[in-house]
Amino acid sequence: MATYTAPVDDIGFLLTRVFDFDATMAGLPGFEEVNAELAVSVLEEAGKFAAGVLEPLNRPGDEEGCTLENGLVTTPKGVADAYRAFADAGWCSLSGNPEYGGQGLPRVLQILLDEMLSSANLSFGLFPGLTRGAVEAIGHHASAELKATYLPKMISGEWTGAMALTEASAGTDLGLLNTRAVPNGDGSYAITGTKIFISSGDQDFGGNVIHLVLARLPDAPKGVKGISLFLAPKFLVHADGSLGARNGVNVGALEHKMGIHAQPTCVMNYDGATGWLVGEPGRGLNAMFTMMNAERLFVGIQGLGIAEAANQKAVAYARERLQGHGADGTPGPVAIINHPDVRKMLLTGRAFADAARALAVWTALQMDIADRHPDATVRREADALVALLTPVVKAAFTDFGFETAVASQQVLGGHGYIREWGMEQFVRDARIAQIYEGTNGVQALDLVGRKLGLEGGKLPQRFFDLIKADLDAALPSAGAALVTPVAEALARLQGATARLAANGGAVEAGAAATDYLRLFALVALGWMWVRMAAAATDEAATPVAQRKAVLARFFVERMLPQTLGLDAALAHGAPSLMALHADAF
Template identity: 60%
Template sequence: MDAYVAPVEDYRFLLSQVLGFDLEMAELGSDLDTELAVSILDEAGKLCTEVLHPINQSGDEEGSRIVDGEVRTPAGFSNAYATFRDAGWPSLSADTAHGGQGLPFVLQLWLDEMLSASNLSFGLFPALTRGAAEAIAAHATDAVKSTYLSRMVSGEWTGVMALTESSAGSDLSLIKTKASPQADGSHTITGQKIFISSGDHDFGGNIIHLVLARLPDAPAGVSGISLFLVPKFLPDAAGACARRNTMAVGSLEHKMGIHAQPTCVMNYDEAIGWLVGEPNRGLAAMFTMMNAERLMVGMQGLGVAASAYQQAAVYAKGRSQGRGASAASGTVAIVEHVDVRRMLLDVRSFVEGGRALAGWVALQVDRARKHPDPDERTRADGFVALLTPVIKAAFTDMGFESAVQAQQVFGGHGYIREWGMEQLVRDARIAQIYEGTNGIQALDLVGRKLSMAGGTVVDAYFALIEGDLDRAADGSIAKNVVTALETLRGITVLLKGADPQTLGAAAVDYLRMFALVSLGWMWLRMECAAEQGSTPLDRAKIDIARYFATRVLPRVSGMAATLSSGPEPIMALPVDAF
C-alpha cells in the first residue's frame, strides 16, 4: 500500500473558507484560530502516517490473540499506543476539569477520521475510552470520578462498554447479567457479554468496563437496566492497580475484519463494580457514551473511504491499460477511462462532502456545550441530535460502498491481500452494524428525530440550507440543491405523524435522502468558497461540486419515488413464503 497522506490542506480549506472557524471560536470565547488548529491536525496526521498506518496491514494479518489467558495485540500496537498516549492525544477534546485539553470537537472528529483511515482497529481503543469517560463524567458519583476519570482522560487507563449478550443484541430488554448490592455500597456483577471491542489488551494500566446489568428487584424490560463501572484491576487508595477483579476474557471473536482489534467474550464472575447513575436508569447513562460513539463510528466510514480513495487514485494514475479516446492514441492510465473516473469521483465527492458535514456537526457540538446563550445551546444540541443517526448510518453505508468502489478500480489486484484494498472492505463492514445497526439509526431518525420539539428542529435545519441557497442563487449547483431539498421537505411532511409501518418502510431511503441533501448543502458552501479563490484545490472543489450535484444528488428523486410506494410491497409476501 502507498503511505497514508493526511488531508491537512482540505482541513485548512474547510476551517478558513467554509466553516467560519475563527468566528465560531471567538463567539465561544476561545482564542484558538485556524492556523493553530491546522498545526494540531498536521501533527496528528504525522502520527497516523508514520506510526499507525505502517502497522495496519501487518496488524490485520497477525491479529490479536490470547496467550495464557491474556490478550496480546499485534506487534507494534502496544508501542504505538504508548506514543499516542504520551503525546497527549487521548485528552484532546476532553474537559479541562478532568485533565483534558478542552480543544474544539472538530479537531477530535477529524482526528477520528485520520485514525480510521490509517488504522481503524487501533482507533477504537482511544475512541471507546473517550466515550466511557464522557458517561462517567455525566453520571458517576464524585468518588468514582476522582478515582477513574483523570486517568482515563490521560489515556493511562482505557475504557470499554459491555452491552451485548448472546440473547440480547439490539433488544437490550433481554439482558440477563446480574448485579448484587454489597454492604460497602459496591455490587457484584455476574454474567457474560459478547462483542466487547477492546475488552482486554496489553497496553498496561487498567481497563474500565461499563457493564449493563440488572439489580435483584429490577422491573422487566429496559426500565430495569442499570449501569456499573467494573475495572479489570481494583485500585488501592493511591489509585494503583492493586488486585485483579474476577473478570476474564472467555475468547476472542473470529471476525470478518478489524482483526487487530480484540473483540472479546467477557465473563464476569461476581466481579466488583460500582453503580453509574441511578438504579434502573442505566440505559440513559449508557446512551451518553453511545451517542458520542455513533459520531465516531460515522467517521470510521468516512476514514476508510478516504483511505480507499487515496490508494485507488494513485493506482489509477499509475496503471496503464486500454486505449485512449482517439484511434491513434496508445495505452493510457486507467484514470483516463470514464468509468474509472466515475468510481473515483463517487468516492471523493462523498469523502470531501462528508468531511465538511462532520466539521459542521462538530462545531454544533461545541456550541451546544459552550455557547453563552442558552437558546443557542439548545438549538445546536437539537441539530447534533438530528444529524447523529445520519452521520452514523449514511457515512458507514457510503464508506463501505466507497471501499468497494475503490477496490473495483484495482480490478483483480483489489482482491489480492498485498494491495490492502480487501482489508479496507472487510474493516469497513462492521461500522454499519455496531453502535446500533443502520436500520435502527434510520428508524431513530424518522421515528424520534423528525418529531423533536414538535418538528421545529428539522424545520430549522432546512431553513439553514435554504438561507445558503438564497445567498447562492446564481451558483451553478444551487438549482440542483433546491430541487433535492424541496423533494426531501415534501417527504418529511408526509412522514410526520405517519403510522409505524409506513415509517419503517420509508426509514432507510429517507435517511439516505437526508444525507445526500446535507452533503449537497456542504458542496454548495464549498463551491461558493472556492469561487473566491484560484488555487488548484479551489478549482478541484468546483469540479467535484458540479459532479456531485449532477451525478449523485439526483438520486434523491428516485428514493422519493421508492418510499412513496409505502409498506404494501414490502409486507405483501406471506411469512411462510420466505
C-alpha cells in the first residue's frame, strides 16, 4: 500500500524557478541568510518526520480515537510520544519569534510544513497549528508580562494552545455568547461558561494547555462590541514559570465526530477559571481574529494536504490495478491509469494541488513581506493582499481538497470504501475543513461583503492588475494557448466584480458569494499555472518541468472553463434564489 512522500522536488521548483525565493528573502531584514537551499533541506527533514513518524499513526489513531475518563483526556497510542519528539526536534518553533525562543524562519517554510503534517496526519497537525495561532494572538495583543510567561513554552511546544469561541447558542454570530468574566480585584478575572467544538482543548502530552476564551465583562453591552478576550491556562503558573494548581478549566465531554478522531475536540467548562485580559476590554474579536485569520490560512493548507496525500494514493493504486481494455484498443487487462476517466480524476486532483501549493507559497511570501519589509507602504500593501486571499485560500482549498479526496476514493472503487485503504478517512477528515474556522459560505460572504471593499474598492483591482502584468510577461514563454484563456477568465472575474459593486445590497452579495469565490479561486490558480508553465520552459526538461507543462494545459482546457458557467450564473443575480416563498420548500 502506498505511503506518503513529501513533495520536496515540487517545492524546490517553486522556490527556485517560480518565485525567486532567494531574492525576496535577501530584501527582508533578518532573513538575509535564508535561501532556497536551506529551505529545501529543512523541509526534506520535515517530510521524513511526517512520513516516518506521523503517517503510521494516522489510521490507528482514527480507529482508536481519544477517550475521556475521570476528567482526563487520553490521545491514541503513540500520539503523545510523537508530539514530544516533534517538539524536541524544534518543529514547533520553526517560525516562532526568536525573542521568545523561536527559530524565526519564514512563513513560507511554516506553511509548507503545515501541508506535510496535514497530508500525513491531519489530527496531529492541529496541536501545533492551534498553538501557533494562540501564540499569534498573544504576541500581538497581550501584555509584556503575559508574553514573557506564556510565549517561550508555547513556542517551544512544551505547552499547547486552544481557542474557545463557540457556544451552543453562539456559532458564527458570536455576539450571542454568554460566557462571563468577573474581575477578581487583582488584575485577573473569574471566567464562567461552557464552550463547544474546542479542538486541542486538552491533551496528555504533559505541560500546560493555554486557552484563549471569549467572554463578557459585567458591564459589557450586547453584541460583538461587548466581547473581550482572556487567557485561561489549564494550570496556573508560578512566578518562576513552574506549574501550580489546577485552574477551573475542565473537559465536560468529547465531541463524537465524523472525522479527525485522533484530535480531542472538547466541550470545555470554565468554572470560575482564573484568566487575564488579552488586549483591550470590548475588543476581543479584534484580538481573536489575529488568531482566526492565521488559522483560516492553516485550514486552507489542510485541504491542500489532504488533496496531495489522497492523490498520491490514488495514483499508486491506478498504476497497479488491472482492469478492462485500453481506450486505444490495447488488449486487456491494463492498469486503470490508462482509462481516460480515471486519468481525469487523477489529473484534476494534481492540477489543483500543484497550483494551490504555488498560491500558498505566494501568499506566505506576502506575509513575510508584510512582517519585515523596510518600506511601510510595501508592508501595508502586502498585508492587504493577504487579507484578500485569506477567505479564498480557506474556502477554495478546502472545497477543492474535499473534491479531490472524493475523486481519489472513486479511483479505488470498492476498495475506496474500505477502511484499510485509508481513502475513506481522507474524505471524512477533509470534510471538517470546509466547516470549522468559519464555514466556507461565511468565507465567501467575507470576500464579497468586506474584502472587495478594502482600500475603497481598489484592492481587488490592484490584485487583478498584478495578475495581468504577470500574464503579459509570461506570454512569450508560456504561449498564447495557455495565457489567453486565463486572461479571458480574469476579464470575467473583473466583470463579475464590477457587477457586484454596482448592484450592491446584502441579498445580491449573498446570492453571488460562493460562486464568486470559486471563480476568483480558479483565476488565481490559472495565474499560478501560467507562472509555473513559463518557469518550466526556462529550464532543462526535468521531470518536474515536463509535468508542469502538461498539467498547465490540462488545467486551462478542462478546469478553467468552469469560469464560464460561474460567470453566467452570477450574471443572473438573486431573483431566482429568492423567488420561492420559504413555506413552499
